[in-house]
Amino acid sequence: MHVSHQKVTVVFAWSMPNSLALKLKYSTPEKRMLTFNNDKRCSDEGFNRILADAGFYVKPKNREQESIVRLACCRCPLELRMLGQSFDPDREHARWFPTCAHVIHRMGIEFIHSVLEDTRKQQEHDDGVEN
Ligand SMILES: [Zn+2]
Known part of the structure; x- marks a missing residue:
């Protein structure tokens, strides 16, 4: 069966989750860095850079007064x-x-x-402390 290139492309677009499409906005460290620079709560530029390099961007606030900064990864949930x-x-x-x-x-x-x-060892240690 012959599958045209165009058809494959369209199927891919249809099957791509919306959340993944949205995340393309944050595909580079520079794009992610903008979300930190645009947020007054994130004033430590050095740490912002570390987070952006680690793949995180700042999620938009649910409400204006929200104090806790929510981070999301550009590639996973x-x-x-x-x-x-x-x-x-x-x-x-x-x-x-x-x-x-x-x-x-x-x-x-x-x-x-x-x-x-390390996580496994920590869990074993924690279990040991409880016993
Ligand atoms: Zn991730």
Whole structure:
């Protein structure tokens, strides 16, 4: 059966989830950086850069007075609430979404394995403390 190129393209567009299409807006670190620069709550430029490089952008506020900054990944469904600067965005990303293409491409599979191993050890430790 012959499938024309045009037909394949159209089927792909139809099957592409809306959320994925929206995320193309945030496909480069510069585009993601804009969402931080446009948000008064994100005043630490150094940390903003780290988050943008890690694949995150700032989600629009649900209401004007919202104080907690919500971050979303440009490639996977992960969303985080920014609770301060003590967390490592790459580690959290790998921990919650080890299959995210952005994390795999950026950090490599070895890093992801080490994060998952640390998480497993931490859980064993926590279980031990409870017993
Ligand atoms: Zn991701």
